[in-house]
Amino acid sequence: MAQVAGNLQRIRNGERRYAITPRIPGGFVQPAMLQKFIDVANTFKATLKITGGQRIMITNLKAEDVDKAWDMLGMAPAYTTSNRVRSVKICPGTTFCKRAKQDSVSLGMKLEKLYVSQEMPSKMKMGVSGCPNSCSESITKDIGVIGTVDGWQVYAGGSAGAHPRFADLIAEVATEKEVLELVNRMVTFYKENAHIERIGAFIDRIGLDAFKEAVLGDLANTKAADTKVTATISAAAAANVNAEPAVKLPGMGINGAQGLQAGEPITENSIIREIIEVYPNTIPALQEIGMGCLGCPSATSEPLWQAASIHGFDVAELVTRLNNLRKGA
Numbered sequence: 001m002a003q004v005a006g007n008l009q010r011i012r013n014g015e016r017r018y019a020i021t022p023r024i025p026g027g028f029v030q031p032a033m034l035q036k037f038i039d040v041a042n043t044f045k046a047t048l049k050i051t052g053g054q055r056i057m058i059t060n061l062k063a064e065d066v067d068k069a070w071d072m073l074g075m076a077p078a079y080t081t082s083n084r085v086r087s088v089k090i091c092p093g094t095t096f097c098k099r100a101k102q103d104s105v106s107l108g109m110k111l112e113k114l115y116v117s118q119e120m121p122s123k124m125k126m127g128v129s130g131c132p133n134s135c136s137e138s139i140t141k142d143i144g145v146i147g148t149v150d151g152w153q154v155y156a157g158g159s160a161g162a163h164p165r166f167a168d169l170i171a172e173v174a175t176e177k178e179v180l181e182l183v184n185r186m187v188t189f190y191k192e193n194a195h196i197e198r199i200g201a202f203i204d205r206i207g208l209d210a211f212k213e214a215v216l217g218d219l220a221n222t223k224a225a226d227t228k229v230t231a232t233i234s235a236a237a238a239a240n241v242n243a244e245p246a247v248k249l250p251g252m253g254i255n256g257a258q259g260l261q262a263g264e265p266i267t268e269n270s271i272i273r274e275i276i277e278v279y280p281n282t283i284p285a286l287q288e289i290g291m292g293c294l295g296c297p298s299a300t301s302e303p304l305w306q307a308a309s310i311h312g313f314d315v316a317e318l319v320t321r322l323n324n325l326r327k328g329a
Contacts, residue, residue, distance in 0.1 A: 005077030006066040008290040011312045019059035025112045026090040027054025040069045053087040085124045088112040093130035100130030102147025121194040139167045142199045152179050157200035165200040185215040266322045268305040268315045279326045
């Protein structure tokens, strides 16, 4: 089956229905663009849904209509895999809001331009809020920024979903330039050292102090509590980067050891997380059947037979294909 430039939403009576979620930077949409969404929905009898990421999902599309919908929108198809920076949620900031302390729109749009759609070890969401009211829910984002009277608070490691986690305060800085520098350091360190895990799980695995030590370095004018600011990561912190997870995750064996070992065959009961960590060359095949979010705990904790059922594929054929990839066939 050819890959469809949309996300599989459901299978009913053998018919697949898809959704597309076009990029809308900051959630700001002009009337002419909004009319295109309406035209697509009317043409293909689709439904429009406002998402939590300040975008508009077009759902209930047939496979043959997905490319036509992108053409009507005048947009290149979005990525169908989700281990990327998905969106930057932005509040109105000083541009529109009387309570704002900082220009979240300016900063948020810069982050959007720099990072959206970049590949990451897992999915990543960002949020920029212009004041401590945090209307962009910055502390539940992988990277969050909150404006204050004196500047910006920069957070990392937040998430909602199946395993909610408040982000950790990494530093307080005075300027937008310093925010961009610190975010760059955090993203770079995460990309270079993380497993297939959200940034919060990465911080929990290596330790918050080690993360701060690695990303703050000699960044000027930071106020970081309870951590020594150094130019390079220490040997002890570096050792933690490659340590086994301290917490047993779904699909992981006793004491953090993987249940599926290298050289062992993949079966219909193999856990998705184990498969992709032991045999990463199987990832494209799993993505092709619609498993776009291989960093989501709810997806990776499933056995292979369940994933095949959800996405409408024969599990025996999938097992054979993955084992052929495993053996390098």
